[in-house]
Amino acid sequence: MTGPASPLPVHGCPLCEADGGTVVLAGSGWRVIRANEAGFPAFYRVVLTDHVAEWTDLDELRQAEVLRVVSVVERALRDQLQPTKINLAALGNVVPHLHWHVIARFDWDSHFPAPVWAVPLRQVPEERLQGVQSRLSCVEDQIRQRMAALA
């Protein structure tokens, strides 16, 4: 709608200059990364390739494309991990380059039911985190398979 269709990479933007995490799948105009955030192994991001700041900088077609990827990631997290809740967010206050956080939350995690950005409420035994970690390859296989099926 507004903004150029393919803006140039922005010098100094961490999501223009680097992947921002472990790339799970790179599509046309977006990538899925594992964020590797401490305490939240099942924390993924769908990052737009172009440096645009706001959701409404995308037209409806591109919104639908990006949302389809977000939904595939959410579905894989639900299917493979049975989390208590999925959290979706596009904030971008620090890095105004459009990216969706897709986070599997568990009632035992360090912050639940508070958002991951709030003050932690408890410590989590390492085994719990490793239990999730051990399933991430299944999550990521499902993401790749579903996106391939949609292509």
Added chain:
Amino acid sequence: MTGPASPLPVHGCPLCEADGGTVVLAGSGWRVIRANEAGFPAFYRVVLTDHVAEWTDLDELRQAEVLRVVSVVERALRDQLQPTKINLAALGNVVPHLHWHVIARFDWDSHFPAPVWAVPLRQVPEERLQGVQSRLSCVEDQIRQRMAALA
């Protein structure tokens, strides 16, 4: 996709049993509310009428409908308030009834650039908040007009 098409209201759910804020506009299957959150006058929510928990409980058609409303709210906030950033989030850890937070953020607000759920960083002069507050009727007029135009 999963879940019944129109689940019954859930006893004890605050978004089944009450509006959850000041209703700006009620549509078919959703409502836009002003959240009346202290320190964040331009904090709106798009609340699903049905009690469903997760984004992927909606089929693509309903996702697109809800996202169109979210985008109209975001666009009205951008046009009328020129915020530093828009924040979008569907968390639902405390109230697992699908609702999108649509928040206009300002570089002077109590938490910026941290999320609104983090620890506050500063106090905000009341005049700043009143300046935003005085523009909300324009935001809400635009929301109603754009949704009417789309109907």
